[in-house]
Amino acid sequence: MIITNIESVPGMRIKAQCGLVSGSTVRAKNAIKDFGAGLKNFVGGELKSYTELLTEARNEAINRMIEQAKKLRANAVINVRFATSSITAGAAEVYAYGTAVEVEKIEG
Amino acid sequence: MFELIITVLFLALTYATGSIIEKNHFKKIKQREIKLIKKPVISYGAKNFKPKRPIKKVELVTGEVVIGGDYFKNFVANLKNFFGGRLTPFESIMDRGRREALLRMREKAKYASIIVNTKLETVLINNTYMKNTVPQCAIIAYGTAITYENKK
Numbered sequence A: 001m002i003i004t005n006i007e008s009v010p011g012m013r014i015k016a017q018c019g020l021v022s023g024s025t026v027r028a029k030n031a032i033k034d035f036g037a038g039l040k041n042f043v044g045g046e047l048k049s050y051t052e053l054l055t056e057a058r059n060e061a062i063n064r065m066i067e068q069a070k071k072l073r074a075n076a077v078i079n080v081r082f083a084t085s086s087i088t089a090g091a092a093e094v095y096a097y098g099t100a101v102e103v104e105k106i107e108g
Numbered sequence B: 001m002f003e004l005i006i007t008v009l010f011l012a013l014t015y016a017t018g019s020i021i022e023k024n025h026f027k028k029i030k031q032r033e034i035k036l037i038k039k040p041v042i043s044y045g046a047k048n049f050k051p052k053r054p055i056k057k058v059e060l061v062t063g064e065v066v067i068g069g070d071y072f073k074n075f076v077a078n079l080k081n082f083f084g085g086r087l088t089p090f091e092s093i094m095d096r097g098r099r100e101a102l103l104r105m106r107e108k109a110k111y112a113s114i115i116v117n118t119k120l121e122t123v124l125i126n127n128t129y130m131k132n133t134v135p136q137c138a139i140i141a142y143g144t145a146i147t148y149e150n151k152k
Helices: A031-043 A048-071 B002-035 B071-083 B088-108
Strands: A012-028 A076-085 A091-105 B041-043 B055-068 B114-124 B136-148
Touching: A012 A048, A012 A076, A031 A048, A031 B002, A031 B055, A048 A076, A048 A091, A048 B055, A048 B136, A076 B114, A076 B136, B002 B071, B002 B088, B055 B088, B071 B088, B088 B114, B088 B136
Parallel strands: B041 B114
Antiparallel strands: A012 A091, A076 A091, B055 B136, B114 B136
């Protein structure tokens, strides 16, 4: 599966359009890590456990989007965007959406 | 009286830790930026990318970071908020976070020839408006990494 955030796949031609696909996930860390992050927040600097959480959430959102695209028999997702929002403290929502398309290589 | 002493102690401690962490972080960011200065090129908003050479691989690359302020910065910002104007303590936090996220994205795409259409997405994790808590900010940087085929 090819994923891009531009309006085409460079070097390939769009054959058919399959529609909008999206994937979202809401994740949280456990209370102990929340407490640790709270302490870290007091002294300043990067919150590593929350960065990990964000990476996991982003991976899961993309995977869900890919699953949906596979069901539509697409082989690429173009113009992908991420949207994030905060629901409660210590939880992260990541939403990924894009257009599923069928692409083929340009001959010659 | 006792509470006042504890508050002042906390402020002094967090001022020390916060400034040390920030200084080291900026130093590291500068070193890494210099290392990557000629590596993948970032261009903002190249919507329809027309390549002139054959392409080997097209991929989405991302870099994430969650960054927080500290107790002292929050205290200063709250004071400044009353009078208005620039909130310099928070400006430096956002600057650090964005640069770090961009660097992580570029380091993941070290092999790539070019990264096009880079976007930055920012969200406040905890709502801190009119509250005495320290803000935390999540930043995602993402773009399309394009690798050309090697010349034969």
